[in-house]
Amino acid sequence: MPVVSLSADQTAKRFGVHKAITNFPSSLTPQEEANVKVVLEYMEIAYSPKNNKGASSVKHLCAPGNTFAAPSTFPEADSAEAYSDSHARVMSSLQDLHIVQFDVVVAKENFVSLRYTATGSHIGEPHSGIAATRRKAEWTAAGNFVIDEQSGLIQHWWKDWDKMRMWKQLGWVRPDNDSVEFT
Structure with missing residues (x-):
């Protein structure tokens, strides 16, 4: 199946999310389109x-x-809602x-x-006792989702x-990092 790129405007028109997609299947079923919309x-x-x-x-x-499931990054989160809670706490430090x-x-x-690129600056609340560093970072992450066939969620x-x-990049790695849990 050929791969296409979608501009931010094309993604917004198709899925309601204003972000470019660099690599995307050229054709999806209507159900696959709906599933992508929920995830985005x-x-x-x-x-x-x-x-x-x-x-x-x-x-x-x-x-x-x-x-x-993300035991190395959000070990306390066990649902998509719990992840949103945990991520909101991270964003109190990375307000952009x-x-x-x-x-x-x-x-x-x-x-x-999906695989995505994200960015943010530590311009907000302290993170694990580290005051705002004012440093910016860019990183990648990936997510694999299963959509419930009955509810579409x-x-x-x-x-x-x-x-x-x-x-x-943010200056959050400490010299004794082996003894510190990631948060």
């Missing part, structure tokens, strides 16, 4: 310091009993955090996978994130 809307909210007010911000996109673009979005039946999400790259 979730990501747009979860990565907005203005719109992410925690679990209630994304609840309408999450199936009851959904699960989330946002997704720059979706590098890859792939959909097949009820699976949606997020049933499960696995997340992988290049957290160390982000932390080094």
Whole structure:
């Protein structure tokens, strides 16, 4: 299947999210289109310091009993709503955090996978006792989603994130980092 790129305007028109997609399948079924729309809307909210007010911000996109797995980055979050809560706390430190673009979005039946580039500056609250460094970071992350076939909502999400790259750029790595838990 050929791959296409979508500009931010094309993505906004098609999915309601104003972010470019660099690599995207040239054709999807109507159900795959709907699944991508749910995932991109979730990501747009979860990565907005203005719109992410925690679990209630994304609840309408999450199936009851959904699960989330990212043990190395958000070990306490076990649902897509809990991730939104945890991410809202990170954004209190990175008050300009946002997704720059979706590098890859792939959909097949009820699976949606994406890789994205994000950026943010530590201009807000202290992070794990580290006062605002005023430093900026850019990093990548990936998510694999399963959409519930009955409700059309997020049933499960696995997340992988290049957290160390982000932390080094922001000045959040301490000399004794081996004894410190990531937060």
